Amino acid sequence: MNGTLVDENLGLFVAVARQLSFVEAAKRLGMSTSTVSRRIALLEETLGTRLLQRTSRRVGLTLEGTRLLERAGPLLDQLGAVLDQSVDREEEPAGRLRVTAPVTSGGQRIAPLLFSFAARHPRVAVELTLTNAVVDLVEEGFDLAFRVGPIRDAELVARRLWSIESVFAASPRFVQDTLKGQTQLTREALAKVPAVMAMPRGVWRLRRRDGGVEEVRPMEVRVAVNDTQVAVAAALAGLGVVSAARELVAAHGKKLVPLTVKGRTPEPRELFAVYPSRKQLSTRARRALDWVMEHGAPESPRRA
Known part of the structure; x- marks a missing residue:
């Protein structure tokens, strides 16, 4: 070949x-x-x-x-x-840049990047909508969107930005009272502990050491919410085990205890930049995307 x-x-x-x-x-x-x-x-x-x-x-x-x-x-x-x-590289971006992104990753990662881009290009005005809903980019008039994959819409062009590495965690009191001090769980034990869910379809996706992926459906879901930061708040209140971005868990220090699952890790989620395939990107959107891709993964290029 x-x-x-x-x-x-x-x-x-x-x-x-x-x-x-x-x-x-x-x-x-x-x-x-x-x-x-x-x-x-x-x-x-x-x-x-x-x-x-x-x-x-x-x-x-x-x-x-x-x-x-x-x-x-x-x-x-x-x-x-x-x-x-290679196209219009000398054209100065200008106009209103309308972007949509997930609440957590959009607020923590995407927003600062767009703000620094706007500071670099004073003729650009940024309008950022943070939502976990999948909106119609053409109908709503967005130039660009950032979404957690997989991207299954064939009408969209998707560019991978970085992986969001997740960990399991719970409050210290939950670890002591419910997990009896254990911070390493088996797959079977994970399914039985009270859960705080911020994942689609009410399941946790785990990656095995051989690269395979499997799903665990918790038997008892104490809290289900579509925002990871709110889910973490529920875990801080001692309501159950949560799966969240490693950096989000680490930001709470000793208030959250990281948990491991024997032979498995939470499957990383992929963050993509997407835009309609039938709609040519404006100069401001293309430059903003280039900026995010160049500056978006500071210390851990493949981790959140």
């Missing part, structure tokens, strides 16, 4: 790995599912390793696939950014 074909198949692998779906990746790429599957199989044969775990119900990353995605994904994103910068 020649090098060009390997490069093309690598792009297909990254698309499938980010969507964890051959069907969704094929739709996004305008190809048939069988073609995508066949070409990724060729890539695996060329590399001599299995990159994806395929079952009739889901697609998961192997350890080798996870490592390849972590290395190749950012390089492909950078290439896309370089190509974008």
Whole structure:
């Protein structure tokens, strides 16, 4: 297989790995599912390793696939950014930049980046809407959105920004009274403890050491809320175990005790920048996206 074909198949692998779906990746790429599957199989044969775990119900990353995605994904994103910068790169951005982002990651990460971008470009005015709802970007008139993946809308262009690494945590009193001082749990024990949920579908997704992903559905959900900071507040009140971004847990110091699950870690969530595929990005939106991608992951490029 020649090098060009390997490069093309690598792009297909990254698309499938980010969507964890051959069907969704094929739709996004305008190809048939069988073609995508066949070409990724060729890539695996060329590399001599299995990159994806395929079952009739889901697609998961192997350890080798996870490592390849972590290395190749950012390089492909950078290439896309370089190509974008080749158009109107000298034009000074101006006008109102309308952006939507999740409440927690938007407030903690995206907002400061957009503010620094606006400070650099005085002709740009920023209008930031923080919401966990999935809004129609065209109908609502947004230039750009930031969303936690996977992105399953084939009408959107998605660019991965960084991974949000999560940890389990609970209040010290909860650890002592309910967990009897134990800070390492088994998968089975995790399912039985009172839970504070800030995750979609009421499940925790765990990544095994072999790269596979599995779901744990808590038997007792004490609090369910669509905002992570509020969920953390419930955990601080001793209502249960919460899964939240590592930096958010760390910000509370000794008021929260990190918990581990034997042989497993919370599956990282991927943060994407998205915009409609049929709508060309304005200069201000493209420059803002470039700024976020360049300055957005200060100390831990792949962690929140």
